[in-house]
Amino acid sequence: MLVALLLVAGLALTRTSTASAIQPVAHATSEAQQCAEPYPAQRDPSNPLDLPTAPGPNPLTGANFFIPGPAHGSAAGAIAQLVGMNPKNFADSESWASFAHQLSTGRLAAKLAASPGLAHQVAELSKIASQPEAQRFSIYSEGGGPGAIFGQAEKIFCDNMTADPGSIPIIDTYFLHPALGGCPTAQQILAYGPTFRRRVDEMAAATGRRPAVYLLELDAIGSSSCIEKIGAMPEWEADLRYEMTAMEALPHTVVYIEGGYSDSNSVGYTARILNAIGVNKIRGFFTNDTHENWTVDEVRWAQKISKLTHGAHVIVDTADNGNGPKVNRDRVKYGNDDLCNPPDRSLGPMDTTVTGSADVDAFLWTHPPGNSSGSCAGGPASGTFWTAYAVGLADRAKQQLGPGLPTLPY
Numbered sequence: 200m201l202v203a204l205l206l207v208a209g210l211a212l213t214r215t216s217t218a219s220a221i222q223p224v225a226h227a228t229s230e231a232q233q234c235a236e237p238y239p240a241q242r243d244p245s246n247p248l249d250l251p252t253a254p255g256p257n258p259l260t261g262a263n264f265f266i267p268g269p270a271h272g273s274a275a276g277a278i279a280q281l282v283g284m285n286p287k288n289f290a291d292s293e294s295w296a297s298f299a300h301q302l303s304t305g306r307l308a309a310k311l312a313a314s315p316g317l318a319h320q321v322a323e324l325s326k327i328a329s330q331p332e333a334q335r336f337s338i339y340s341e342g343g344g345p346g347a348i349f350g351q352a353e354k355i356f357c358d359n360m361t362a363d364p365g366s367i368p369i370i371d372t373y374f375l376h377p378a379l380g381g382c383p384t385a386q387q388i389l390a391y392g393p394t395f396r397r398r399v400d401e402m403a404a405a406t407g408r409r410p411a412v413y414l415l416e417l418d419a420i421g422s423s424s425c426i427e428k429i430g431a432m433p434e435w436e437a438d439l440r441y442e443m444t445a446m447e448a449l450p451h452t453v454v455y456i457e458g459g460y461s462d463s464n465s466v467g468y469t470a471r472i473l474n475a476i477g478v479n480k481i482r483g484f485f486t487n488d489t490h491e492n493w494t495v496d497e498v499r500w501a502q503k504i505s506k507l508t509h510g511a512h513v514i515v516d517t518a519d520n521g522n523g524p525k526v527n528r529d530r531v532k533y534g535n536d537d538l539c540n541p542p543d544r545s546l547g548p549m550d551t552t553v554t555g556s557a558d559v560d561a562f563l564w565t566h567p568p569g570n571s572s573g574s575c576a577g578g579p580a581s582g583t584f585w586t587a588y589a590v591g592l593a594d595r596a597k598q599q600l601g602p603g604l605p606t607l608p609y
Contacts, residue, residue, distance in 0.1 A: 230349045230404065234357035238408040242450040248367055248410040249451050257512075257560050258453050258482065259412065260552045264331035264369055264563075268293040268362035273567040273584040274327035281320055281586070282307055292361040295328055323593035324586070326609055331366075331550055333414070333565050336402055337373035339582075348398045352405030371414040371488070371565055374398050375438060381418075382425035388434040395438055403445045410451040414485050414514065414565055415442050420472050421459030421489070432472070439476045447481050455514055458484030461492050461500035462524070462535040470507035483512035488565045489572075490536065491520040491544055495601030498559055505558045515554075518564035521545035521597040539575040540588060545595035546609070568592050 238249050246253045254260035269275040269289045275298060276286035282302070289298070301307055302321060311318040334355055341347035360366065374395055379387055419439055426435050439456060447454045456478060459469050473484060484504070487497045494517055501513040522545045524536035546568055552561045569589025571578035578585055598607035 230346060230353075230401070232405075232407060233353040236356075236408040238410065238451055240408060240450060247451055247453055248412070250367075250410075256557075257552055259560050262367045262412075262552075263363075263365060264412075264550060265334070265360055265366040266295050266329065266331050266363050267359060268295050269298045270362070271359045272328055272332055273569060274324045274332075274589060277569075277584055277586045277589065278302070278321050278324050278328060281317060281324075282310060291358040294362045299325065299329070320586075320590050323590045326546065326593045326596055327568055327589060330564060331369060332567050333369045333371055333563070335371050335373060335566075336398075338378050338398070343398070345397065346401065349401035349405045352402055356405065356409055367410050367412060369412045369414065369563060369565065371417060372402070372442070373417045374442075375416050375435070376418040376422060381422050382429065383431060383435075384429065385431040385434045388431055388438065392438065396441060399442045399445050403449060406446070406449055406452065408450050411453075413446045413452055413454045414488070415439070415446065415454065415456045417457055417488055419457040420469055420484075421457060421463050423472065424464060424468075427468075427472075432475075436472065436476045443476065443478075443481050454481040455483050455485045455512075456481065457488065458486050458501070458504065458513075460487050460490040461496045462490060466500065466503045466507065470504045473504065473508045473511060478511045479509045483514070483560070484508075485514040485516065485563075485565060487516040487520065489538060491522075491524045491538075491541070492536075493523040493601040494520060494548060494562060495604065498554070498556060498600075502556065502558050510558070513559045514561050514563055514565065515559060516565040517547035517549075517562040518566055518568040519544050519592055520547040521592075521599055522595060523602065539573045540571060540578040540585070542576065543595070544592060545597055546592050548598045548600065548607075549609070 243249070247258050248262055250261050252261050266272070267275065269279040269286050270291050270293055272295060275295050279286045279289065302311065311321060336348055336352060340351040355368065360368065378391055416439060423432065423435065426432050443454060443456055446452050456473070456476065458473060478484060486501050494515055497515045501515065505511050505513060522543060525541035525544065526536050548562045550561065550563050554562055567584065569584050569586070569592060571581055571583045571585045571588065573581045578588065596609045598609065
């Protein structure tokens with residue numbers, strides 16, 4: 200309730216294309232499920248994630264989101280390496296709770312007690328390791344070839360998630376932007392269409408009846424202004440519509456599409472694209488994933504969009520926005536804010552469905568905080584967990600929603 204009170208205090212039809220006619224084909228793959236999916240075939244609109252207790256108006260309320268153990272958790276694996284253990288030697292089923300207990304007893308506890316610097320790193324990384332970690336399906340998953348997405352998804356559902364039985368994964372997708380760039384032509388989008396649809400179909404087939412929260416297509420709308428400018432938006436929208444339809448058709452998914460960030464596209468532009476792709480047919484949209492805008496700014500911006508999109512609901516990424524963005528001095532040349540491993544950032548508010556707004560379903564860490572955003576500022580390759588950077592984020596961690604608002608301790 201404290202998070203809700205803080206937020207309250209701080210807040211006074213499109214062209215058609217060839218692709219748009221293509222409809223998703225449910226379970227369009229010859230691959231077989233690798234483990235049981237003991238969930239009902241029918242969707243309960245009042246409880247789409249099949250939670251033990253009905254969630255009420257917000258389908259995420261009460262969900263236990265997936266926390267990986269040292270074998271697959273970004274921060275948990277980094278901790279294992281720091282204390283001299285190989286994450287690959289842990290069983291998939293080793294939970295974070297079990298590993299954390301090892302760190303607090305016996306040999307490992309003695310090792311940490313003898314090394315204050317190491318103990319500090321472990322304590323800071325534990326702030327990240329103890330929180331749910333979003334999973335990602337992308338063109339890079341297992342090489343991205345035929346069967347790759349299905350295989351990766353099955354491994355997560357059937358193996359990795361044994362570390363946290365009964366939990367719900369948060370999954371984001373990244374199939375369009377990395378394959379086509381930020382300004383593809385209509386012809387390029389159409390040419391990629393068969394590969395894109397095959398990847399989506401594999402993801403849907405692997406998910407099947409399993410509960411999951413899907414956050415579709417990073418930078419789908421936030422980085423779409425050039426696509427709009429050259430007239431290829433109808434084809435882009437058709438692909439987004441295909442993916443949304445495929446994932447929403449499954450019995451136990453809650454689906455959001457990427458909606459951008461408050462420091463980029465206008466409210467009107469964002470709402471127009473969301474309406475064109477049919478956001479009213481899914482739960483809503485998510486914001487701020489690749490940016491670090493203050494939570495309160497994202498909420499205010501998203502609420503205006505929600506009013507123009509028949510009440511679409513919102514998730515705001517808070518993984519590393521505890522200090523807000525690092526604003527560039529030359530915005531014309533470098534953009535509104537520094538997005539490539541900016542210094543002095545911090546973990547933001549922890550995952551919660553108590554947001555103080557009926558429009559905002561959750562504040563979530565929609566990507567692992569500490570993942571490098573590129574080989575800049577001394578960082579490793581994009582998507583690589585950078586231990587030193589993650590420790591810095593955790594050192595400065597604060598549950599602050601915006602400038603001048605109170606800060607909750609971690």
